[in-house]
Amino acid sequence: MELKLYDTLTREKRLFRPLDPNNVRIYVCGPTVYDFAHIGNARPVIVFDVLFRLLRHLYGADHVTYVRNITDVDDKINARAAEEYPDLPLNEAIRKVTEQTDKQFHEDVAALGALPPTVEPRATEHIAEMRILIERLVASGNAYVAEDNVLFSVPSMPDYGKLSKRPLDEMIAGARVDVAPYKRDPMDFVLWKPSKPGEPAWPSPAGIKAPGRPGWHIECSAMSWKHLGETFDIHGGGIDLVFPHHENEIAQSRCVFHTPVMANFWMHNGFLQVEGEKMSKSLGNFVTIHDLLKDWPGEVIRLAMLQTHYRQPINWTVSGLREAQKTLDHWYGLTADTMPGYLCADAIEALADDLNTPKALAALHELRGEAAKGARPAAACLKASARLIGLLQQTPAQWSAFRPASLAVDESKVVGLIEARNAARRVKNFKESDRIRDELAKMGVVLKDTKDGTTWEIAR
């Protein structure tokens, strides 16, 4: 099986060959823990979880190292901490914010069916590595000290800008006005900066006396180095990170290690809109994973996400969720008493073609059709293949027990009405039974009469 992946750096789909098939190494930029993760944050989590699962399938579960970091030092965290816990010392407030957010994030992504990464390094636990990288960059002339800051010298790297296709001269022409006066070049970016009183602070590198804290980009260079080495196979994240974050990571790591590449493949997931509009707090369409999970099973959210290829822009809609719910209801019904069988070759092949999940799902739909005609192997294959991408992980009972919070009904009342209706049906009082069914329908309850009795679900 040949795996092809699209590489942002070369803008082409290429055959994937790991540096070491016994240890395939992938790094994905994780969250900054200061607020509930939103549906846009969920996209890279789900997309790269599918890639992780595929790599484990192709190279063996013990031969893939997946690193997804936690950014726990950042101005946004400091601001949130000061806002939420004004009475606490800042460092204590920060710890509260990061611990709570971190816990919530892990609950959310677990509910989305994402496997835990092999390593989840935290920025604050890699300050020593960051200092080493910074010292080396200063020594090699790629960075310099100015007013207790350490800055990366962009002109010291001739091919800076390759990833985002931004030639240096154009960027300088378009650079913003408020450039810090101590920068030698407007494009230079911060590796280390002095901490204000009360802010998190560590001993500074490069002979700087004042304590300080790291800039944003250096943490990923440090953590990927520590856990994956100087170069590795795949680096992923949202497309918005291409510039400046990934461009700067590349500059730091390549200049420190004198390597031609930092990672062999750069993968970026596309952006997300909500009901056709940009997601923003001011528009009131800011969807957090936490809120979504109250109304939809995690697998519905996962499937809705995978209905679109990861590089395409995705329009996040309720109708998309409904469609995913319906598909999974159907699949669970058909595979309820089936053990997982062989994996579907068409689905694997689609996934191996740059993670073409819509095409893989189409293959599963075909299996669905065969299974519906009574083909047991097709049902077994559907179950195994869906599980590979993190779907059909629950028991049928768990699946059908889910109730959306915002469409809550009084269950005992529903059960009582159903019993009354069935009593009427037994004496062929269909006028009364239909009246009760209409009453339930008004409550949003849809009935299904089967040989084994009447079941019900919430209409969406």
Added chain:
RNA sequence: GGCCACGUGGCGGAGUGGUUACGCAACGGUCUGCAAAACCGUGUACCCCGGUUCAAUUCCGGGCGUGGCCUCCA
């Protein structure tokens, strides 16, 4: 303004230089006391304008539209 993507039927969404994607919805049918579910069947497409070609939705150029980045943003 500069750079980078994207634009397929009512909706979602693959793919291809000439042959059915697929799913949802819709419509017809089977089943059902009636429904629902399920099953069977059916329809509508490739933003616009040029060019290349025997042939373009697919390649090239231009336009229009949408989005992203250029600022800490997944």
